Amino acid sequence: MATILDGKKTAEKIRNGLAERIKGVKPGLAVVLVGNDPASVTYVASKEKACSEIGIFSEIHRLPESAKQQELISLVKKLSSESRIHGILVQLPLPPNVDKDEVIESIAVEKDVDGFTRLNMGGLASGRKCIFPCTPKGIIRLLDEYGIPIEGKNVVVIGRGQSVGKPLALMLINRSATVTVCHSKTKNLEDHAKKADILIAAVGKPDFITADMIKEGAVVIDVGINRINGRLCGDVDFESVKKKAGFITPVPGGVGPMTVAMLLENTVECFERSEHSKTNKN
Numbered sequence: 001m002a003t004i005l006d007g008k009k010t011a012e013k014i015r016n017g018l019a020e021r022i023k024g025v026k027p028g029l030a031v032v033l034v035g036n037d038p039a040s041v042t043y044v045a046s047k048e049k050a051c052s053e054i055g056i057f058s059e060i061h062r063l064p065e066s067a068k069q070q071e072l073i074s075l076v077k078k079l080s081s082e083s084r085i086h087g088i089l090v091q092l093p094l095p096p097n098v099d100k101d102e103v104i105e106s107i108a109v110e111k112d113v114d115g116f117t118r119l120n121m122g123g124l125a126s127g128r129k130c131i132f133p134c135t136p137k138g139i140i141r142l143l144d145e146y147g148i149p150i151e152g153k154n155v156v157v158i159g160r161g162q163s164v165g166k167p168l169a170l171m172l173i174n175r176s177a178t179v180t181v182c183h184s185k186t187k188n189l190e191d192h193a194k195k196a197d198i199l200i201a202a203v204g205k206p207d208f209i210t211a212d213m214i215k216e217g218a219v220v221i222d223v224g225i226n227r228i229n230g231r232l233c234g235d236v237d238f239e240s241v242k243k244k245a246g247f248i249t250p251v252p253g254g255v256g257p258m259t260v261a262m263l264l265e266n267t268v269e270c271f272e273r274s275e276h277s278k279t280n281k282n
């Protein structure tokens with residue numbers, strides 16, 4: 001039976017450490033939320049709560065679904081210039097009439113707590129110091145916290161999305177894993193999955209990974225968030241896979257809380273870099 005990789009407990013430990021680290025100072029996070037997508041509204045509320053619990057100041061800028069691209073860009077640019085704001089997050093997805101990439105590019109690179117700007121993504125690709133996207137960073141931190149080695153391991157990432165699969169694959173390469181990325185056009189996906197020492201599913205399809213697709217003792221990381229009749233589940237058939245895996249993340253309580261903890265950590269790190277550069281100027 002697999003050991004559960006407890007993201008909730010690990011995230012709590014990280015949050016407690018961050019709360020200590022920012023005692024007496026006030027990092028600030030601005031979140032931009034466009035429209036009323038129910039999942040986005042829930043995510044933003046949980047990020048706001050997480051900030052206030054550890055002492056990060058946060059403000060939510062809510063815009064209607066009809067918001068114009070220029071309006072959004074002006075808001076993000078204004079927030080980028082404000083000294084009390086150290087991190088900016090534009091909650092995705094944005095409405096279809098808005099060019100997401102243009103909005104993301106208007107975030108000051110040093111406040112890009114999601115790590116989605118071209119400069120941060122480019123830094124990641126070239127192995128330079130940059131702000132790492134929260135979900136991939138949280139997955140790697142969870143593996144590290146449980147002492148699961150990455151170097152030299154066969155890691156199979158299923159999903160090549162911009163926010164999880166693609167940056168995660170780069171981060172794993174930077175950690176010297178042998179990485180295979182699968183997607184909707186991959187042939188014989190099961191054959192790839194079965195070779196994985198670490199299998200990571202970021203697809204968005206319930207029960208996509210079943211026990212017959214994994215190697216005995218594999219580490220299985222479930223990134224998916226799916227809702228079936230109001231119940232939350234991941235991409236992994238947890239009940240069958242946990243009997244064969246060596247380690248497994250639950251949904252909820254696995255990658256999700258780690259993502260939020262990494263958002264807080266990225267905000268604190270942006271704050272600290274900004275304070276450091278102020279000191280160096282004086």
Ligand code: NAP
Binds near residue numbers: 182
């Ligand atoms: P995305 O950008 O839509 O990417 C989904 C990926 O899955 C794509 O690369 C797609 O392939 C691939 N895919 C779809 N059907 C497939 C199939 N039948 N076989 C193989 N690959 C298939 O989504 P995302 O933003 O990466 O999110 C993925 C999941 O993670 C979602 O459930 C999302 O809610 C969840 N998520 C969770 C967290 C968290 O904190 N826990 C954070 C972010 C996202 P193509 O590229 O070929 O289309």
